[in-house]
Amino acid sequence: MTSHQTQSGQAPTRACDLCQGSSSEALLSKNGADYRRCLACGFVFGDYSQEEWDQRNADAFEASLEEYAAKSYTPAKQRRYGRRLSVLEPYRGGGNLLEIGSNVGGFLHAARSAGWSPVGIEPVAACAEYARSERGLQVHACTLEVAELPSDHFDALYSNAVFEHLWSPTRTLAEATRVLRPGGVVFLDTVNYDSYTRRFLEEKWKLYDPAMHACIYTPDTLKRLCMGAGLTPLWMRSHRVHLRPNAAPRLGRIARRVEELVKLPFGLAARWRLRGESIQVLACK
Numbered sequence: 001m002t003s004h005q006t007q008s009g010q011a012p013t014r015a016c017d018l019c020q021g022s023s024s025e026a027l028l029s030k031n032g033a034d035y036r037r038c039l040a041c042g043f044v045f046g047d048y049s050q051e052e053w054d055q056r057n058a059d060a061f062e063a064s065l066e067e068y069a070a071k072s073y074t075p076a077k078q079r080r081y082g083r084r085l086s087v088l089e090p091y092r093g094g095g096n097l098l099e100i101g102s103n104v105g106g107f108l109h110a111a112r113s114a115g116w117s118p119v120g121i122e123p124v125a126a127c128a129e130y131a132r133s134e135r136g137l138q139v140h141a142c143t144l145e146v147a148e149l150p151s152d153h154f155d156a157l158y159s160n161a162v163f164e165h166l167w168s169p170t171r172t173l174a175e176a177t178r179v180l181r182p183g184g185v186v187f188l189d190t191v192n193y194d195s196y197t198r199r200f201l202e203e204k205w206k207l208y209d210p211a212m213h214a215c216i217y218t219p220d221t222l223k224r225l226c227m228g229a230g231l232t233p234l235w236m237r238s239h240r241v242h243l244r245p246n247a248a249p250r251l252g253r254i255a256r257r258v259e260e261l262v263k264l265p266f267g268l269a270a271r272w273r274l275r276g277e278s279i280q281v282l283a284c285k
């Protein structure tokens with residue numbers, strides 16, 4: 001894996017998706033793709049066409065179907081999904097739940113077990129087909145924008161580790177807001193550019209990769225995304241810190257203890273200051 005800083009002064013391929021601003025600075029070049037940061041709003045986005053991105057994304061997910069199918073239905077994973085569902089419970093209403101990027105359907109399965117009527121959106125055909133034929137779930141094998149779902153219908157919308165893969169998150173969230181009922185909520189969990197991990201590791205951080213993620217958020221840009229779609233953020237949360245890259249050699253027992261001690265204050269501050277690797281928002285229509 002090679003990486004280097006992009007030459008400044010290169011003209012961007014695209015405008016900022018969040019504010020439509022055309023002024024941006026080169027941020028990172030890694031694995032054959034570039035990140036830029038909007039000078040107006042701070043949004044960090046991959047600098048490529050939608051066609052180029054769609055092809056890259058589809059290839060990556062087709063290759064991981066078996067891995068996802070094996071780990072999404074374990075009892076431990078289902079209990080974890082159950083805890084996520086408890087966040088949405090106060091907004092249950094008629095029980096209509098939509099997941100954007102439902103992958104092989106593990107979360108939809110947990111939602112159905114908890115009494116919801118879940119529907120999935122999954123553009124990777126092999127993943128959608130697995131959820132339908134092997135698990136009997138209702139999944140649309142397309143993007144949300146072309147699914148033609150009814151307006152003001154869903155009580156809750158859930159999306160985990162998906163919004164960093166979207167070429168145009170503003171377009172997707174606008175459509176999500178249209179299908180959500182007034183008073184319904186959107187729960188998003190995505191990657192945090194402002195995290196301590198990114199500051200410690202920079203391009204050595206696995207998730208900070210324009211070839212893997214089309215955009216990366218900060219608490220500010222995620223809030224701006226929600227408000228731009230007509231949603232009101234209710235709360236944000238953040239957690240998880242890494243001091244060393246995922247591929248770093250395994251430490252011995254004592255070194256691991258020392259690392260845990262060093263990480264402890266950063267782990268607490270990450271939650272308090274929204275500086276963890278993952279960032280979550282609950283927003284209301």
Ligand SMILES: [Zn+2]
Nearest residue numbers: 016019038041
């Ligand atoms: Zn912008």
